[in-house]
Each structure stands twice: as structure tokens, then as C-alpha cells.
Amino acid sequence: MREISLHILDIVQNSVVAKATEIEVDICEDKKLDKLTVVIRDNGCGMSEEFLKKVIDPFATKRTTRKVGLGIPLLKMAAENTGGSLEIQSKEGEGTVVTAVFGLSHIDRQPLGDMAGTMLGLFTAYEDIRFLYKHKVNEKEFFVDTKEIRNVLGDVPFQAPEVYLWLSDFLKEGEEELNQMEV
Amino acid sequence: MKSLAELEAIRNKAKGSVNLRKDDNAVRIVVGMATCGIAAGAKPVMTALMEEVAKRNLENVAVTQTGCIGVCRLEPIVEVMVPGEEKVTYVKVDPKKAAEIISEHIVNGRVVTKYTIGAAQ
Numbered sequence: 503m504r505e506i507s508l509h510i511l512d513i514v515q516n517s518v519v520a521k522a523t524e525i526e527v528d529i530c531e532d533k534k535l536d537k538l539t540v541v542i543r544d545n546g547c548g549m550s551e552e553f554l555k556k557v558i559d560p561f562a563t564k565r566t567t568r569k570v571g572l573g574i575p576l577l578k579m580a581a582e583n584t585g586g587s588l589e590i591q592s593k594e595g596e597g598t599v600v601t602a603v604f605g606l607s608h609i610d611r612q613p614l615g616d617m618a619g620t621m622l623g624l625f626t627a628y629e630d631i632r633f634l635y636k637h638k639v640n641e642k643e644f645f646v647d648t649k650e651i652r653n654v655l656g657d658v659p660f661q662a663p664e665v666y667l668w669l670s671d672f673l674k675e676g677e678e679e680l681n682q683m684e685v
Numbered sequence: 686m687k688s689l690a691e692l693e694a695i696r697n698k699a700k701g702s703v704n705l706r707k708d709d710n711a712v713r714i715v716v717g718m719a720t721c722g723i724a725a726g727a728k729p730v731m732t733a734l735m736e737e738v739a740k741r742n743l744e745n746v747a748v749t750q751t752g753c754i755g756v757c758r759l760e761p762i763v764e765v766m767v768p769g770e771e772k773v774t775y776v777k778v779d780p781k782k783a784a785e786i787i788s789e790h791i792v793n794g795r796v797v798t799k800y801t802i803g804a805a806q
Binding site for chain 2: 503508511512515519571572573576616619620622623626627628650651654655656658661662663664665666667668670671672675
């Protein structure tokens with residue numbers, strides 16, 4: 503993985519597999535604390551205490567198509583390489599929270615990457631899941647709740663061509679505005 | 686800034702014309718989006734597919750994601766399912782190939798044989 507956004511995309515897939523109906527993606531870039539924090543919170547099936555203990559082990563995957571699961575270990579490595587950390591909290595039947603902290607100005611910190619494209623891909627691929635996306639850069643914040651968009655759209659799908667293009671512009675504009683403020 | 690009012694206008698325009706994809710006769714394009722796929726570049730491929738579908742106004746095509754398809758070394762993998770036809774699996778796809786798959790396979794109905802899993806093995 504070369505970008506943090508790709509790690510996020512990857513970890514969110516775990517939430518989807520865990521049958522979450524609500525997934526929160528929360529990014530906070532804080533210059534003062536010199537930290538970039540990513541929180542992914544879902545209401546999926548969660549993990550047992552036993553599995554939680556070994557979930558950072560690459561050979562602990564629950565998949566059946568291959569024997570290794572690298573999503574979590576890769577994110578952990580990326581975070582720890584910048585003096586940061588990875589924490590996972592989970593409760594069976596309630597959901598999971600994955601928190602990754604990166605050193606914002608650390609030379610080894612991967613770029614955040616294309617968050618607009620990442621969220622667009624998720625919104626449109628999993629239309630039935632409610633996504634709450636929040637990206638904070640210092641004082642400025644961009645927030646999207648797909649439920650609000652869904653309410654406007656009714657049963658018109660996110661993948662309808664015009665809607666897709668609107669969503670794409672909407673997310674790109676939101677992200678751009680955050681970066682303009684970053685002086 | 687994009688407004689929800691704008692979206693409402695889009696909805697009113699789109700309503701009625703876009704329910705096709707929920708039918709069984711919709712074309713399904715599935716992208717492998719597990720760790721292996723993402724690391725190999727599946728996200729730009731997904732974006733290219735969706736953009737191409739949107740730009741060409743293909744109402745009857747649904748682009749979806751799936752987990753690991755099981756042949757990680759050939760990722761990014763894209764599967765195309767046209768109703769009534771055999772599933773076609775494309776391997777080592779990039780955004781350029783993705784656009785070609787849409788124009789050739791989906792629009793013109795010709796399988797792009799050189800990118801299929803059969804050609805790679």
C-alpha cells in the first residue's frame with residue numbers, strides 16, 4: 503500500500519464482510535499535535551476476544567480463499583513506521599473500531615492519497631450501507647452522511663450516471679477546500 | 686459548492702430511467718477489492734470503470750466490489766457478467782484496459798480476449 507487512503511479502503515472491506523450497516527470513517531490531521539489519526543468504526547458482527555488477540559497476525563485471517571490476511575498488519579506497520587500506533591477494539595455482536603495514529607510530519611508517513619475517490623468507490627459499491635465520512639484538517643472539517651444523500655435521491659441509485667458524477671464532484675470539492683485552508 | 690438542491694434536480698431527471706440495473710438482466714462488473722487487489726491497483730481500475738460507465742451513460746451496468754477472488758498474483762481482477770453469457774475474467778487490469786473493456790466488451794459485445802485469465806495462463 504502506498505497511500506493511507508488505500509489502507510482505509512482495505513480496512514473498510516473488513517467492515518463490509520462483517521455485515522456492518524453503518525460505517526464511520528474519521529480522519530483528523532492535526533498540525534499542533536503533529537498527528538494524523540484515522541478511525542474506522544462499524545456496527546458489524548465484531549470479533550471474539552480470542553480472535554481480537556491474534557488479529558494482527560497475518561495468518562489469522564477468516565477468509566477461505568487464501569491463508570494470509572495482510573490488511574491489518576500492513577496498516578499497523580505503516581502507522582508504527584511513523585512513530586504511531588494501531589489499536590483495535592471490538593465486541594462480538596456490537597462492532598469494531600480500528601484506530602491508526604500516524605506521525606503527521608514524519609518522513610516515512612505515506613501520503614493520505616485520494617480520499618474523494620476512495621469514498622466515492624465505497625458509497626457507490628455499497629449503496630445499502632450508511633457511511634459517515636469526516637475529514638478534519640486542523641480547524642476545517644468536511645462531513646458527509648450518505649443517509650442525507652439517500653434521502654434526497656429516494657430509490658435512484660448512487661451509480662446512476664448523473665448521480666455518480668455529482669457525487670464525484672461533491673467529494674472532490676470538499677477535499678479540495680480542506681487543502682486550501684492548509685497553509 | 687455542490688448543493689443538495691442540485692442533487693434533487695438530478696433525481697427528478699433520473700427517476701424512472703434508472704431502475705433497470707436492479708433487474709436480473711443488468712450487466713454486472715465485479716472488481717476484486719481485497720488487500721491483494723488494492724495493493725495491485727484495483728482502486729484506480731474501479732474508478733476508471735465507474736467513470737466510463739457514467740460518461741457513456743450506460744444505465745444497465747452495475748459496478749460492484751468483491752473480496753479476494755483467489756488468484757492474487759493476477760490482480761487487479763475484473764469479472765464481467767452479461768446475462769445469458771459465460772462469465773469473463775480479466776486479469777492484471779489497469780485503468781486503460783478497464784476503459785477498453787467497457788468500450789469493447791460492454792458496448793460492442795466483443796470480449797477482449799488478450800486481457801482474459803485464459804490468455805495470461
